[in-house]
Amino acid sequence: MAGPTASSTTSSPAAPSPSGDRAAPAAPAPRAAPAAPAHTPADDHLDLAGEVCPYTFVRTRLALEALPLGARLAVEIDHEPARASVPRSAREWGQEVEAVEQVAPGRWRIVLIKRVT
Numbered sequence: 001m002a003g004p005t006a007s008s009t010t011s012s013p014a015a016p017s018p019s020g021d022r023a024a025p026a027a028p029a030p031r032a033a034p035a036a037p038a039h040t041p042a043d044d045h046l047d048l049a050g051e052v053c054p055y056t057f058v059r060t061r062l063a064l065e066a067l068p069l070g071a072r073l074a075v076e077i078d079h080e081p082a083r084a085s086v087p088r089s090a091r092e093w094g095q096e097v098e099a100v101e102q103v104a105p106g107r108w109r110i111v112l113i114k115r116v117t
Helices: 055-065 082-093
Strands: 045-047 072-077 096-104 107-113
Touching: 045 055, 055 072, 055 082, 055 107, 072 082, 082 096, 082 107
Parallel strands: 045 072
Antiparallel strands: 072 107, 096 107
16 A cells, blocks of 8 residues: 655645745746836927928838837928828828827928837
């Protein structure tokens, strides 16, 4: 007949040992990666005055690709067709358009938030 096995004991892993020490607690679960640092529109700015489509979006996309997720990019343009095409292209790419605003006659600011890589 076989004797008792270690698995048949009924002690708790956190129960005090005969010397009064407690067993080491289990390792904590891994944490999620920290969120990207908060950015403000002033953190990342791209002045595209004098640029025309499609270069306005090409340069905007390259600038966004260099930023972390959650970052904001304020793009200033003076090419009127880009006022509609840059936000449209950014949305199609999966980015968030926070604002499109006229800042001066013939000049607009488009604020984008990077949502996808």
